Amino acid sequence: MTTIESLAGRAAAGTLYGIGVGPGDLRYITLRAAALVQSVDVVAFFAKRGLQGNARGIVAPLIAAGRHELRLEYPVTDEVPTHDAAYREPIARFYEESGDLLAAQPRQGKSVGLLAEGDPFFYGSFMHMWRRLDTLFPIEVVPGVTGMSGAWTRANAPITWGDDVLTVLPGTLDEAQPTRRLGDTDAAVIMKVGKNLEKIRRAVTAAGLLERAIYVVRGTMAEQRIMPLADCNDATAPYFSMVLIPGQGRRL
Structure with missing residues (x-):
């Protein structure tokens, strides 16, 4: 019998995955993305302070209780113009710190999946992690249906x-x-x-x-x-x- 796992494969140890989870309707997620959400050692996601995080909300039905999760909480979002130093300086520090937190997982031999709304390479925060970590350990980007x-x-x-x-x-x-x-x-x-x-x-x-x-x-x-x-x-x-x-x- 064909299963999602046999079609899409499981997560590999020591690898960071940028997982595109689509525009919002869980039915639009790819087989590869669904399989990785269920098989990575750590599910990571960005979120605004006080909120669940949209990408995390999309895949909530795929995440069993007790999974190891890594929440990366933005210090600032759309309340400050993106060209303002009050946005750029804290968000740059945040991306540096988030990169360090994510990098610690593959270095321990764990697989980590960083969720991204839509497609990871289209206006996504994942790209800031990819830029910092791409040469350090294996990274696989899983495309998603764009918003x-x-x-x-x-x-x-x-x-x-x-x-x-x-x-x-x-x-x-x-x-x-x-x-x-x-x-x-x-x-x-x-x-x-x-x-x-x-x-x-x-x-x-x-x-x-x-x-x-x-x-x-x-x-x-x-x-x-x-x-x-x-x-x-x-x-x-x-x-x-x-x-x-x-x-x-x-x-x-």
Whole structure:
């Protein structure tokens, strides 16, 4: 009989895994990711102070009671602008300290899986660990379904057609940048909405794309909300939200 373990394999000793757990719906996790979550010696995850951690929440049904877990708690998140020294200095120290904590596990011969929402190599904190630890011991990165892929699927919005060019923009950019870049692309995804929602709405409007823009909150999760951006009256958005601007392509 074929099992998940026989298809996807188990964790190897002394290895760090960056495990992409997908956009929120556990059913979208890969076989390899599910097998590793259940077989690594240590399950590690990032979390905001006082919260469970979204990646940890996604895979909660796969983690048996008593598992060895390593919680890495951010000292600061979106309450401070990312370009501010009050953000950059403590977060840099945090990543250094987290790298040391993670490195201690493979050095003891243990396998450790660091969970990542979506894909580990797409706007993920895992990348800061990979940069610090990649030459020290074996690391395997397990790709995951990105949040934007889950969002446009749930919104029933094909994002690119034919030769459409897709641009992915962080909402933290200065307002002039998304306005300019939106005017030079066929389709777009705007990430990191949060407190930048009003700025993003102005940029989308200035680019003449408001009628095509779709606002997605917590795509594929239980609290999912999807609506035209033009109908959204929110002043700010949750962290897990994005704006989609589907391409129109050439009709065949």
